Amino acid sequence: MNLPTAPGGIEIDVMELEVEVPPGKLLTYDLRSLASSLHILDTACMAVETDGLTRALVTVYAAPPLDKLDAVRGEDLVMDDQGWLTVGRYHDGQPAQIRLYVPGSGAQRGALFGTTGAGKSRALQLILAAEKRSGIATWLADLKAGQSVPEAAGQVDWRVTTQEGLLAMLQAAVRVAEERMSRYAAMGRSSFLINRPDPLLSVRIDEANRALEKGAPYRDTVAALIKELGRTGRSVGVGISIAAQASHVDELGGSDTLRGMLKEGDTILLRWSSSMMQSLVSDGLLPPGTHIVPIPKRTGPPLLRSRFATVRPGAKAARGTGGMAYLLGSDRPTAMMRFFPVGSMHEVEGLDPLILDLYGPGEPAHLEASSHEAAGPAYLTRDGDGPAELVAAAHEQTQALVEEAAAEQKASISGRAPIAVRIMRALEEAAEAADGDDTEGAGALDFDEILAAVNADGGKPVGAASVRNNLSVLSRGDRITALGSGRYTLPA
Secondary structure, eight states: OOOOEETTTEEOSEEEEEEEOOTTOOOOOOHHHHHHHTTOSOGGGEEEEEOSSSEEEEEEESSOTTSOOOOOOGGGOOOOTTSEEEEEEETTSOEEEEESEETTTEEOOEEEEOOTTSSHHHHHHHHHHHHHHTTOEEEEEETTTTOSSGGGTTTSSEEEOSHHHHHHHHHHHHHHHHHHHHHHHHHTOOSOOTTSSSOOEEEEEETTHHHHSTTOTTHHHHHHHHHHHHHHSGGGTEEEEEEEOOSSGGGTTSTTTTHHHHHHSEEEEOSOOHHHHHHHHHTTOSOTTOOOOOOOSEESOOOOOOTTSOOOTTOOOOEEOTTEEEETTSSOTTSOEEEOOOSOSSOOSSSOHHHHHHHOSSOOOOOOGGGHHHHOHHHHTTTSOSOHHHHHHHHHHHHHHHHHHHHHHHHHHHTOSOHHHHHHHHHHHHHHHTTTOOSTTTTOEEHHHHHHHHTTSSSOOOOHHHHHHHHHHHHHTTSSEEOGGGEEEOOO
């Protein structure tokens, strides 16, 4: 595109248009139609940000602004004293930041979504390197058998590569959170203070969809432990984040499992599937009225190639969009950004030396010694060595957890869980999703919602009469509270 020339013959590199619709109308648009109306062939030269209501800023560039970013330097990957970390740039060159820690509150929760080739692993490598350089103790589960982020081996406090290892890690994290909670209560402390005396503990699950999708061997237990960390970990400095390729939120542990966590945390959306976007919108994980432009697999002006002519000289090939994303938890959820380039731009044999350099020298931060007993033998033997009796204890602990989780999953899938238990689970998930909502009746479900939730939990289908009978029994036993208009909730 050729932008207009300013008075005096000065070429314009960027132009900004402010658009507003009349009161009572909501601003909507189609990017390709807008580009066509402005005679723009390459939509990568455009950026649109909306306020979710009536106004938008349309920025037009002479060249795609996110095509080239300088590679990040390791020394720049240090969290500031307010918990912010710069991970890339917005289209206008402003720093794009995520938050790992909130002073006076604690650890953040988060999620990183992206389809194959969207740049998820490189973005995760950048965050992991930043956590090491910032003195954060990181526990990492790489569920692609360690292949997704192999350079992280030895750069984090604890790394597992199996679903059985993930179970042990999550259970240890919950116990550490409980130990810190008791210790802080005795100190009279109501919030987490980083490195006084404990480091921030970040639990990250890569390829989380492998553990949370339907049919995963320990899905229910993994989801329950993640939810527990999401509820209790923040105020004691234990954060939980997932990175996944899921195409729908329901694939991540079932209905309402992670919705509450995602609404309150930092959600990063790389290139996505249409069904994922629909679920983010329908589940309220995007701000009301938010409209974001899909990220294509490749960008560049369309080329028509006639069979009777060669390609025009100088025609540019399409460009990849790896690393382009939206930071949905930021104050600019509709502004496209791009992560800093990470690692070598060509294939390498073995570990990427540029990524290893990004992590920097020295040992990663470790869990405080006072929580080692709570973390248990699985943590203490995480490097594969230690006294024989401790190694045996770790194996026994993990095996018991695996057997318990497998039995729970089998009972859930086969539908042997009593209907009353399934009703209670549905109400518990609704209450968790409404946590913090002071609206009267928040977290309550009506009969139809309860029936739908029970029949969507993976167990055997049940009829309306059976659910009604169990609701009556639970209400008489004061295990649930019947509200007006046929709605039910947990007792206050």
